Amino acid sequence: MNMALPPAAEEQVRFLLNLQRLLEEGSFVATYKHALLLSIADVCVEKGDDAGGRFRISTAELAEKFITYYWRQAVPYYSTGRNQAGAVLKQNTGRQAAVISAISKAREDHGNSLAQLKMNPPAWEALKRRVTETIRVMPLWKLQTVGGQKLEFLYVGVRGDETVIELKEGVCYCLRLFYGLVHELVRGAWLRFVRSINENKSLLGTASDLSDFMFGSGRAALEVYRQILIEYQHGNCFYCLRPLKDRSDVDHFIPWSRYPVDFGHNFVLAHGACNTRKADRLAAVEHLEKWCERNEMYGEELTVAFQERNIVHDQKASWRVTAWAYEQAQLAGSFVWRQDDELVKLTSAWRTLLR
Template identity: 40%
Template sequence: MAAMQQQLDFIAYIQRMLNEGEFVATYKFALLHAIADVCVEHPLQQPDSELVITLDELVDKLILLYWHHAVPFAADSNGDAALLKQNAGRQSKVISVLYECQQNNIRNIRQLKLSQYWPAIYRATLATLKDGPLWRLQILSKQAECFLYPHSNSSKFIKLNPGIAYSFRRFYDLVVYLAKNAWLQKIQSIKDNQKLLGAQSQLHEFLFGVDRNALNKARPVLIEIQRGLCFYCHKPLKDQSSADVDHFIPFARYSTDLGHNFVAAHSGCNNSKRDYLAAQVHRDNWQQQNLVQHAAVLSTELAAYFFCDAAKSLAVSDWAYGVAQANGAKLWLNKDEFVVAGAAQLVQANPVTMSIAPVAANDAPTITAADDSLRLCYFPNLKIACGHFKTGNVSEAEQWPAPTGFGSLNPAKHFLARASGNSMNGGKSPILDGQLLLLELISPTSAGSLQNCTVAIERQDQSGDNQYLLRDVKKIADGQYLLIAKNPDYPPLAADETMRTFARLKGIVE
């Protein structure tokens, strides 16, 4: 990890930059935002790695950031619309050229890059970048302090100092928040803008919001590849014309529309998820759907409206979940249910003394796998011990067809793993070594009695590795529980505070 002191110095430097820098225009705010975006999109080999960023990349980012700013703004539907100024003098060259392009029926960045206007806008933006913000960004109180990158004579790239790219990735939300708010304040402070702005209630959404009209273009293809089902709850989207198009990596976390980052969802699921990252099971499904199975379709259908690059979407996802894990953030599983990012268990596990929805141990049905329309996670390295506690992990997952014959299954809750051992080989419903188990994650909201349930239990060994065990549960005096094996050769275990239930047995897959 980059040195803690360097990370603190990074935050302090960004604060000083915004307080001590001279900002006669908004370009430096845009450049700071652009550098942060590029850092997120480039995986790092090591936390202290340097990162080379080409000026071409920065030009692309600046044009993308200023594209919406080149649309005339009106404070309300009845007011006059005009371009907001980005500096105190003449209108900025970048805004003027982008506005001219839009007046010539160029409707998005892809069209712009394919048009005759692209060379001119590229040259204008590159000249603006090199003439001012690229080297003025790091002038604090009249002195150059090159903490982020050295000022060089290169006309093609900048090289971030060791550890700086890591810090941009680590504190991306903070940097972008500060850059946008400083940018907003600068536009509000320009005298020529103040009469136009009025109450200013819509200014932030106008400058930095989502293009809702473009999102509508994504809805039909998403509904098609999701077979008319909500991405999160897998229930039918009854009114498909009004289904929400959700940014899987929330727009609040990464404010660029990427064509592979969209899913179709019920408004209830989308509103519940809000700006949270989704749980790992949703991420796995998103990667399988958008980056593997349907990556080419999404690129073909959405490239006219959004930047489409599956590899970049994956890199942004890796960054977002890496930060969440480092911060111990909560990930959204479903309504009112969250899991901890990077936690060793599959879900935020409950103590054994907590209750779950009851399923009689002897009533676990045998089911058959056949339905290819729905897929569940299968964890090949997670062995649910039917003997003594057995070490396992959930570091790898495969997508397997969901079993049929057991009603509605939800990939956000149900998963597959194999039994290991013979302690549950007995009674009316024996569980044999190597059999495939269908399990359901337990959460505090699925309350009920543990009595006579077959549950998967987790604990950590002395080295910190996770161990898993399958047992029937029997309640005894004083509210205590015994963990009972079906095979009488294995003695009962008394449940203690080191053990946590994380799943219940739903059935055996043949």
């Protein structure tokens, strides 16, 4: 690790201003730049740290994230309440974005399941190579151009044939610190761009569910987790430990609103009431302890079960995302949810669990 310090407050503000400028003044002919920004932020959360130094990301890692973002968007969109045929939303002002077409095809070939595609290494690698190529020749070198000028605040300029980018000092730190803010900014810009494309206008009408379609967690798909998780909780609610009876909610332990990636090991089963009360908060340290214990003891068994049912999972990444979420919450002085309406201030006790 290089010797670096976390960026000073002014540098953090400068980072946010640069990002805002890039989104407001940059020229966009496709949504690749939006996907690239979110992909970089995700890799920082899953693999980076808070030391403040430079951080290297391979274009293949970016391609994986890219595919994950577009995977859910490469299906026909049907506007609710409008009696018309659905169509895949356009993500480019000219012809449909090549990545979307490639992913649509991959969806058809692999039963619409990303996990199934990943279990077919030749097909998965081929799609990744294709997307990596697009990232290299398109958004990677164009992203940091604003009004014909360079605004290289994220990474050092690339020529187009690199397999790795190096984030500048402080960038990984800022993306982890401002992850929620960055996500809101970029997703808002992405949505506005998709809405502005002519061909999408008739399809979208005044639809208000576009954000959920493009970025929401596939609620229906969560059902499959129930059968797997119930056994590891002995039929009880993960939080209050009372029996679940026949109804339960599949809860994102680290809330979807904080980190919108569905990794199998992040899920627990809870009463609807417990889930609703926890809402978008992190759970208290005693719950974190149970989550760590479950994944330490049964993580590999769960991996096998997720694999069998085509569920996306990455235990190591889940672990790191959880550590990141608690770190940021403590930094922000957050309160965490214990039970009913009880909130407690997060102390550093979580650190011993997530070493």
